[in-house]
Amino acid sequence: MSWTITASDIEGLARGAAVLGTGGGGDPYIGSLLARQALGDGEVTVVGLDEVPDDALVLFVAMMGAPTVMVEKLPSLDEVIAPVHALGVQLGRPVTHIACAEVGGVNSTIPVVAAAALGLPVLDADGMGRAFPELQMVLPTLYGITASPFAYADEKGNTGVLNTIDNSWTERIARVALVEMGCSVMMAGFSMSGAQARESLVSGSLSRCVRIGQSITEARDAKTDPVSAAVELLGGRELFGGKVVDVQRATTTGFARGSARIEGDGGAALTLGFQNEHLVAESDGEVLATTPDLIMVLDAESGEPITTEALRYGQRVRVIAGPADERWHSEEALAMVGPGYFGYDMPAYRYDGTVSEASAAVAR
Amino acid sequence: MSWTITASDIEGLARGAAVLGTGGGGDPYIGSLLARQALGDGEVTVVGLDEVPDDALVLFVAMMGAPTVMVEKLPSLDEVIAPVHALGVQLGRPVTHIACAEVGGVNSTIPVVAAAALGLPVLDADGMGRAFPELQMVLPTLYGITASPFAYADEKGNTGVLNTIDNSWTERIARVALVEMGCSVMMAGFSMSGAQARESLVSGSLSRCVRIGQSITEARDAKTDPVSAAVELLGGRELFGGKVVDVQRATTTGFARGSARIEGDGGAALTLGFQNEHLVAESDGEVLATTPDLIMVLDAESGEPITTEALRYGQRVRVIAGPADERWHSEEALAMVGPGYFGYDMPAYRYDGTVSEASAAVAR
Numbered sequence: 157m158s159w160t161i162t163a164s165d166i167e168g169l170a171r172g173a174a175v176l177g178t179g180g181g182g183d184p185y186i187g188s189l190l191a192r193q194a195l196g197d198g199e200v201t202v203v204g205l206d207e208v209p210d211d212a213l214v215l216f217v218a219m220m221g222a223p224t225v226m227v228e229k230l231p232s233l234d235e236v237i238a239p240v241h242a243l244g245v246q247l248g249r250p251v252t253h254i255a256c257a258e259v260g261g262v263n264s265t266i267p268v269v270a271a272a273a274l275g276l277p278v279l280d281a282d283g284m285g286r287a288f289p290e291l292q293m294v295l296p297t298l299y300g301i302t303a304s305p306f307a308y309a310d311e312k313g314n315t316g317v318l319n320t321i322d323n324s325w326t327e328r329i330a331r332v333a334l335v336e337m338g339c340s341v342m343m344a345g346f347s348m349s350g351a352q353a354r355e356s357l358v359s360g361s362l363s364r365c366v367r368i369g370q371s372i373t374e375a376r377d378a379k380t381d382p383v384s385a386a387v388e389l390l391g392g393r394e395l396f397g398g399k400v401v402d403v404q405r406a407t408t409t410g411f412a413r414g415s416a417r418i419e420g421d422g423g424a425a426l427t428l429g430f431q432n433e434h435l436v437a438e439s440d441g442e443v444l445a446t447t448p449d450l451i452m453v454l455d456a457e458s459g460e461p462i463t464t465e466a467l468r469y470g471q472r473v474r475v476i477a478g479p480a481d482e483r484w485h486s487e488e489a490l491a492m493v494g495p496g497y498f499g500y501d502m503p504a505y506r507y508d509g510t511v512s513e514a515s516a517a518v519a520r
Numbered sequence: 521m522s523w524t525i526t527a528s529d530i531e532g533l534a535r536g537a538a539v540l541g542t543g544g545g546g547d548p549y550i551g552s553l554l555a556r557q558a559l560g561d562g563e564v565t566v567v568g569l570d571e572v573p574d575d576a577l578v579l580f581v582a583m584m585g586a587p588t589v590m591v592e593k594l595p596s597l598d599e600v601i602a603p604v605h606a607l608g609v610q611l612g613r614p615v616t617h618i619a620c621a622e623v624g625g626v627n628s629t630i631p632v633v634a635a636a637a638l639g640l641p642v643l644d645a646d647g648m649g650r651a652f653p654e655l656q657m658v659l660p661t662l663y664g665i666t667a668s669p670f671a672y673a674d675e676k677g678n679t680g681v682l683n684t685i686d687n688s689w690t691e692r693i694a695r696v697a698l699v700e701m702g703c704s705v706m707m708a709g710f711s712m713s714g715a716q717a718r719e720s721l722v723s724g725s726l727s728r729c730v731r732i733g734q735s736i737t738e739a740r741d742a743k744t745d746p747v748s749a750a751v752e753l754l755g756g757r758e759l760f761g762g763k764v765v766d767v768q769r770a771t772t773t774g775f776a777r778g779s780a781r782i783e784g785d786g787g788a789a790l791t792l793g794f795q796n797e798h799l800v801a802e803s804d805g806e807v808l809a810t811t812p813d814l815i816m817v818l819d820a821e822s823g824e825p826i827t828t829e830a831l832r833y834g835q836r837v838r839v840i841a842g843p844a845d846e847r848w849h850s851e852e853a854l855a856m857v858g859p860g861y862f863g864y865d866m867p868a869y870r871y872d873g874t875v876s877e878a879s880a881a882v883a884r
Contacts, residue, residue, distance in 0.1 A: 242683070244610075245609060246608075312685055312689070313684075313685045314682070314683070314684045314685055314689050314693065315682070315683045315684075316680055316681065316682045316683075316693060317680065317681040317682075318678070318679070318680045318681075319606070319678070319679045319680075320677075320678045320679075321676055321677045321678055325676070325678050328700050329678065329680060329697050329700055329701065331700075332696040332697060332699070332700045333693050333696060333697055335696070336692050336693055336695075336696045337693065
């Protein structure tokens with residue numbers, strides 16, 4: 157089912173995307189500003205995966221880099237679509253639909269910006285059902301869809317196009333390039349047919365973001381608990397509540413890496429490990445949840461999602477968890493996005509605290 | 521005047537290019553191997569700048585990266601022309617001539633390899649009249665000719681194309697990419713018309729390499745002094761003779777950087793500073809010559825040129841210097857390739873020990 161997105165939907169979309177972005181994906185406020193500017197009084201058609209033609213040409217458009225930096229470098233409309241233009245004739249035929257590589261503050265609204273600027277529809281779908289820090293970490297990689305031809309562009313006017321032997325090489329080369337270019341770029345890639353999109357993407361992502369964002373707003377207005385509303389929509393659970401007492405953060409090799417410690421009222425504490433996104437939640441030696449399931453930090457009262465770069469000492473927060481798209485729990489997927497990949501020596505724990513079945517094989 | 525180059529010319533070409541390469545440009549033996557393989561029993565036409573049509577489309581093809589590494593990664597013919605193919609339709613029309621970005625062991629023979637593989641002529645010219653370590657350091661940069669569209673390719677099958685706002689940005693982005701890709705790549709770029717080539721390139725480079733290489737061989741055969749023969753052809757002077765007693769070398773950020781100390785019989789010593797190429801020659805506190813003029817190290821007896829990565833303790837060597845293309849002595853050029861750019865706090869000294877006139881303005 158298709159619907160239209162207008163400037164008035166953006167606040168809900170960005171807030172919901174910031175929840176599903178699990179701490180990454182950049183500042184939703186920045187993404188909202190851009191999207192409102194691009195939409196103006198107009199609208200962008202959002203096409204469901206059930207309606208996209210098999211022979212459509214779908215393209216991911218996203219921001220890549222450390223969201224910490226993007227907060228200070230608001231991209232222009234020209235910059236957002238520069239990588240699409242840089243691909244030029246390499247796609248062989250015109251792009252028909254823009255899609256989100258991930259959900260997450262900026263990267264749910266950037267595709268809307270690109271779609272508005274290019275006069276194209278956007279898919280109600282994304283490549284992860286959450287946010288992940290590296291380029292190859294999208295479900296299409298598991299379906300053999302290549303990131304190449306892959307384009308990136310900075311705000312200065314520099315562009316690059318990569319054709320690599322696999323998606324991890326696209327990540328490696330684009331990552332060092334973007335660090336040199338100022339730690340964030342706009343990207344376009346992972347061109348795929350409508351049929352491939354239907355098979356490989358997570359369906360309904362933008363609708364879900366808007367629904368989660370609106371439910372938080374509605375709960376606030378109704379003086380009910382916004383965090384509980386989000387947990388219910390996610391089908392997840394609340395892990396912990398308390399005060400942020402320590403945040404270690406460094407922007408290294410183009411990522412915002414670090415950890416945060418949250419102390420509860422009863423003396424218990426929760427530690428979060430992150431690389432752009434929250435990856436591991438531990439409390440008193442017990443792992444409560446890990447990547448690929450979703451770990452999210454919300455303001456305790458307002459339910460406002462808090463990105464990893466916005467975590468600050470003294471914030472009263474609640475940490476919640478929810479299930480990832482089940483395809484992330486295959487052995488191959490866990491090798492790509494499980495805790496072991498990020499250097500955590502543990503199996504993958506689902507949002508409910510159980511060990512992901514395929515995880516034993518890839519844990520290190 | 522055009523001439524043809526066959527496999528039998530390669531030894532002389534590579535040896536002469538290694539002399540003019542001032543220590544950089546990679547192992548001439550590696551370049552020779554590849555060129556002989558590409559030429560087989562065939563030949564490549566070498567076209568003088570006086571004969572290239574104004575509307576020719578000239579393209580530089582070269583190896584970029586740390587020559588230290590290339591010694592261990594002999595590129596295939598496919599890899600050499602991969603960046604040309606990666607440029608695809610971006611040049612707007614077919615390439616008509618291949619040219620050398622620099623003279624230097626590998627980078628004088630790689631264009632011959634590309635020309636043979638593509639069935640094109642090569643220009644009797646190059647972009648520097650010597651070798652320099654960074655991409656933007658070619659005379660065409662001084663003429664406003666852009667490196668973009670610029671392509672690079674590794675031996676694994678990864679390719680990238682850059683379109684940047686200036687040639688220094690091409691260098692910056694390509695440099696970090698090639699470090700990630702294994703410290704050396706093949707590149708193609710600086711597309712220019714025949715008229716631009718005639719204006720901006722150094723004329724007669726390949727002929728000069730062959731002539732220098734042959735004169736060294738002939739002097740050996742005639743039991744005369746090969747080093748003196750090279751000095752005479754270069755119009756230069758001999759700076760120092762002695763034994764290599766210390767070499768400091770590190771491959772960092774894609775370059776082979778370091779210094780070497782050579783002790784003479786009388787107790788005097790000469791210090792060479794290099795970044796891929798020899799940049800500064802000092803003796804007992806006196807600067808004898810610096811970039812952009814040519815500083816070359818030859819085997820004391822055989823006259824065989826010794827690259828910076830082949831410098832070893834105990835070698836008996838003679839250090840010679842010769843004049844660079846005069847355009848390298850302009851104020852703008854010295855800002856790009858003078859000693860100050862490489863971190864040496866001194867003006868540029870010509871091969872004859874005098875200070876380059878425009879140098880006071882850019883020394884730091």
